[in-house]
Amino acid sequence: MKDALIQKLGDKSAVIGIVGLGYVGLPLMLRYHAMGYSVVGFDIDDNKVDALLDGKSYIEHISSDDIQKAMDDKWDATTFFKNIKNVDVIILCVPTPLNKYREPDLSYVLNTMETLLPHMRKGQAVSLESTTYPGTTEEELLPRLEERNFKIGEDTFLIYSPEREDPGNQNFTTNTIPKVVGGHTANCLEVGKAVYAGVIDTIVPVSSTKVAEMTKLLENIHRAVNIGLVNEMKIVADRMGIDIFEVIDAAATKPFGFTPYYPGPGLGGHCIPIDPFYLTWKAREYGLHTRFIELAGELNAKMPDYVIEKLSYALNQVEKPIRNSRILILGIAYKKNVDDERESPCIEILDKLVHMGATVEYSDPHIPKFKKKRNYDYNFESVDLTPDVISSYDAVVLATDHDLFDYDMIESNAKIIVDTRGKFRNFLPNIIKA
Amino acid sequence: MKDALIQKLGDKSAVIGIVGLGYVGLPLMLRYHAMGYSVVGFDIDDNKVDALLDGKSYIEHISSDDIQKAMDDKWDATTFFKNIKNVDVIILCVPTPLNKYREPDLSYVLNTMETLLPHMRKGQAVSLESTTYPGTTEEELLPRLEERNFKIGEDTFLIYSPEREDPGNQNFTTNTIPKVVGGHTANCLEVGKAVYAGVIDTIVPVSSTKVAEMTKLLENIHRAVNIGLVNEMKIVADRMGIDIFEVIDAAATKPFGFTPYYPGPGLGGHCIPIDPFYLTWKAREYGLHTRFIELAGELNAKMPDYVIEKLSYALNQVEKPIRNSRILILGIAYKKNVDDERESPCIEILDKLVHMGATVEYSDPHIPKFKKKRNYDYNFESVDLTPDVISSYDAVVLATDHDLFDYDMIESNAKIIVDTRGKFRNFLPNIIKA
Numbered sequence: 001m002k003d004a005l006i007q008k009l010g011d012k013s014a015v016i017g018i019v020g021l022g023y024v025g026l027p028l029m030l031r032y033h034a035m036g037y038s039v040v041g042f043d044i045d046d047n048k049v050d051a052l053l054d055g056k057s058y059i060e061h062i063s064s065d066d067i068q069k070a071m072d073d074k075w076d077a078t079t080f081f082k083n084i085k086n087v088d089v090i091i092l093c094v095p096t097p098l099n100k101y102r103e104p105d106l107s108y109v110l111n112t113m114e115t116l117l118p119h120m121r122k123g124q125a126v127s128l129e130s131t132t133y134p135g136t137t138e139e140e141l142l143p144r145l146e147e148r149n150f151k152i153g154e155d156t157f158l159i160y161s162p163e164r165e166d167p168g169n170q171n172f173t174t175n176t177i178p179k180v181v182g183g184h185t186a187n188c189l190e191v192g193k194a195v196y197a198g199v200i201d202t203i204v205p206v207s208s209t210k211v212a213e214m215t216k217l218l219e220n221i222h223r224a225v226n227i228g229l230v231n232e233m234k235i236v237a238d239r240m241g242i243d244i245f246e247v248i249d250a251a252a253t254k255p256f257g258f259t260p261y262y263p264g265p266g267l268g269g270h271c272i273p274i275d276p277f278y279l280t281w282k283a284r285e286y287g288l289h290t291r292f293i294e295l296a297g298e299l300n301a302k303m304p305d306y307v308i309e310k311l312s313y314a315l316n317q318v319e320k321p322i323r324n325s326r327i328l329i330l331g332i333a334y335k336k337n338v339d340d341e342r343e344s345p346c347i348e349i350l351d352k353l354v355h356m357g358a359t360v361e362y363s364d365p366h367i368p369k370f371k372k373k374r375n376y377d378y379n380f381e382s383v384d385l386t387p388d389v390i391s392s393y394d395a396v397v398l399a400t401d402h403d404l405f406d407y408d409m410i411e412s413n414a415k416i417i418v419d420t421r422g423k424f425r426n427f428l429p430n431i432i433k434a
Numbered sequence: 435m436k437d438a439l440i441q442k443l444g445d446k447s448a449v450i451g452i453v454g455l456g457y458v459g460l461p462l463m464l465r466y467h468a469m470g471y472s473v474v475g476f477d478i479d480d481n482k483v484d485a486l487l488d489g490k491s492y493i494e495h496i497s498s499d500d501i502q503k504a505m506d507d508k509w510d511a512t513t514f515f516k517n518i519k520n521v522d523v524i525i526l527c528v529p530t531p532l533n534k535y536r537e538p539d540l541s542y543v544l545n546t547m548e549t550l551l552p553h554m555r556k557g558q559a560v561s562l563e564s565t566t567y568p569g570t571t572e573e574e575l576l577p578r579l580e581e582r583n584f585k586i587g588e589d590t591f592l593i594y595s596p597e598r599e600d601p602g603n604q605n606f607t608t609n610t611i612p613k614v615v616g617g618h619t620a621n622c623l624e625v626g627k628a629v630y631a632g633v634i635d636t637i638v639p640v641s642s643t644k645v646a647e648m649t650k651l652l653e654n655i656h657r658a659v660n661i662g663l664v665n666e667m668k669i670v671a672d673r674m675g676i677d678i679f680e681v682i683d684a685a686a687t688k689p690f691g692f693t694p695y696y697p698g699p700g701l702g703g704h705c706i707p708i709d710p711f712y713l714t715w716k717a718r719e720y721g722l723h724t725r726f727i728e729l730a731g732e733l734n735a736k737m738p739d740y741v742i743e744k745l746s747y748a749l750n751q752v753e754k755p756i757r758n759s760r761i762l763i764l765g766i767a768y769k770k771n772v773d774d775e776r777e778s779p780c781i782e783i784l785d786k787l788v789h790m791g792a793t794v795e796y797s798d799p800h801i802p803k804f805k806k807k808r809n810y811d812y813n814f815e816s817v818d819l820t821p822d823v824i825s826s827y828d829a830v831v832l833a834t835d836h837d838l839f840d841y842d843m844i845e846s847n848a849k850i851i852v853d854t855r856g857k858f859r860n861f862l863p864n865i866i867k868a
Contacts, residue, residue: 223692237568247640286670
């Protein structure tokens with residue numbers, strides 16, 4: 001069955017099922033389709049499925065035009081998971097968040113598997129792309145498949161291949177980012193390579209699914225720790241009267257042995273603040289602490305408070321408290337030039353200021369309306385920036401440094417600027433680095 | 435006086451005095467000479483001065499031939515510090531170690547300054563290159579110069595410009611590594627740029643001496659923390675049955691957002707294990723803790739014990755204790771392809787094994803004899819490696835992965851290999867990752 005599946009993948013007669021049509025699943029679905037495969041997208045969200053059948057995108061960096069062009073007889077989307085029997089490859093792109101105790105929440109992965117299992121057939125490959133702790137594929141997916149009498153490596157092929165999407169990255173797209181692939185058996189790996197070889201330029205095979213799982217975690221742990229480190233260095237440098245951004249730029253001129261990471265108002269997004277704790281949780285099973293991850297988590301989590309402390313200090317200079325001051329937050333997306341405010345520390349800053357009694361508004365060219373969130377429920381709309389608008393606030397906080405902001409105009413008109421991103425390099429008394 | 439000095443630097447009639455002729459000062463002295471300047475090297479060590487006047491090198495990666503070629507009427511070296519009056523530029527390249535309480539030991543810098551001060555004259559520039567905490571130049575050098583009535587920025591120019599030498603680096607040499615320069619005043623910076631412009635391809639001016647001081651520390655803190663992180667990840671991965679080197683190599687295929695650092699037997703050399711604590715010490719003055727630095731220090735410092743634990747486990751498999759076992763340490767230099775064993779964790783491993791009663795020998799093609807150290811006093815000579823020699827040991831520990839080792843021969847003949855560098859990628863029962 002292995003050879004038959006590999007052949008179908010090679011001649012593109014294989015049907016690819018993508019489960020979970022978010023910022024990972026949708027670009028992958030488009031890519032498979034563009035390379036000539038028949039694709040079926042599965043999601044529990046009617047709105048997404050309807051959009052894809054109507055030729056509409058729901059992700060900023062993917063255009064509706066791209067969807068419309070893909071709408072032919074090889075393009076399908078559905079909420080009927082029993083149709084999974086019609087596909088040859090099942091790629092799982094569902095979220096793996098943390099619960100409120102910062103423990104892995106595998107419910108999306110496991111509920112999806114439980115829903116799919118009764119409709120699976122022999123001859124299929126299953127590839128998990130969701131970020132998770134080492135051992136998930138072997139300990140959670142494998143036994144569920146074996147219980148249903150699938151013979152892994154013989155009639156069914158189990159793969160783990162972490163997504164590496166980077167929304168907003170202009171230099172790399174789905175196919176130019178090398179893809180790490182681990183299989184549960186040698187046959188699984190062989191199938192795994194065939195699954196991705198038709199759509200990704202470079203495949204990086206590794207010796208097991210848990211090596212592939214650990215690879216993705218190491219990538220994101222590396223970022224979380226390096227950002228935590230520069231956040232700590234920012235606080236130390238600030239107290240010593242040193243601008244950390246100038247230091248980082250100077251250090252970055254070293255042509256070996258140094259990679260610049262920049263401080264900010266805290267960690268955001270769906271990956272860096274979350275993924276590392278998947279390893280922390282799993283390591284406890286082995287009696288180990290992941291101390292760098294925990295320290296980085298602590299440092300990064302306290303940055304919103306640090307920004308507020310700096311804002312409070314700046315307002316105090318002009319004899320104002322935070323209560324009843326008019327504050328404008330510039331940028332609420334979790335990183336620049338994207339429309340994604342998931343886990344954004346900017347919203348935490350905004351929320352804290354509201355609770356402290358400030359009159360808070362925001363401006364973000366990528367997020368015209370503030371979406372309702374589990375923990376936040378504001379009816380905010382992005383403020384349009386003009387010199388008069390800027391000068392009407394007691395202080396503006398640059399939280400996310402979108403390229404669309406007019407920094408010269410902001411600098412010329414703001415009474416106080418609290419700059420969390422090192423964008424304002426003039427040493428002026430009303431510009432506070434935070 | 436500023437313009438006169440800058441002009442002399444520009445037309446290369448300026449005489450350059452290098453104080454401290456070690457792995458930083460000597461290459462710099464050669465570089466100034468090669469670019470047409472008259473140079474005078476100062477050192478308290480007769481042996482170094484004699485060698486330079488005799489055409490002999492005492493540093494592995496600098497050949498005696500290079501010294502001999504430089505020996506003309508523009509080449510001089512001396513132990514007479516009063517001759518400092520004859521130079522236009524004083525570049526300080528002296529060590530800045532830690533004392534046994536891990537506090538900065540500025541005695542080399544300060545004693546050198548005290549020795550030089552009575553012989554200095556107006557019109558000179560002083561540039562400190564030694565790694566140190568932010569504020570050293572302003573707090574320690576500036577007042578000593580002002581006490582002697584030098585007017586900084588007018589008749590004397592005070593500069594901090596950190597060395598970035600990387601012995602053994604084949605891709606970069608003194609002149610191709612961009613040089614960060616900070617001046618105490620604008621005039622000092624202008625002179626500082628002129629001091630280095632004639633010998634270094636790219637000058638990176640920064641706004642103050644303390645920004646330049648912090649830059650060098652950030653570079654080395656970044657390395658210490660990233661190595662600490664991968665050492666912790668190695669321990670976690672090992673317990674989960676995952677080879678961290680395979681994971682790092684896979685993660686390194688991500689074309690953005692990840693930089694590979696590799697674990698090892700601990701930190702070594704004269705920079706990475708030491709420099710970060712200069713910031714730790716200074717930060718205490720501001721009531722701040724540098725928690726990443728301290729965590730990295732702790733993790734990295736315990737790696738030799740981790741290696742010994744792994745060795746003990748491996749010997750236990752063949753029913754042997756460490757006492758009376760014959761152990762060979764491969765590589766005692768602190769990093770590969772260099773002859774420098776300062777602060778080498780390999781020596782700590784060797785020393786601990788000796789104290790545990792093992793019969794220990796070492797082999798290092800770059801260090802034929804074990805130099806006597808403050809804390810160690812062995813009369814070891816490097817063992818020549820043959821198949822019979824390798825197989826005569828109960829275990830070999832790969833501590834430093836020199837390119838000159840014949841890894842295939844070692845793998846074929848060793849009874850047990852404890853590999854701290856991930857060089858042996860075959861999964862064999864007698865190869866233990868540590």
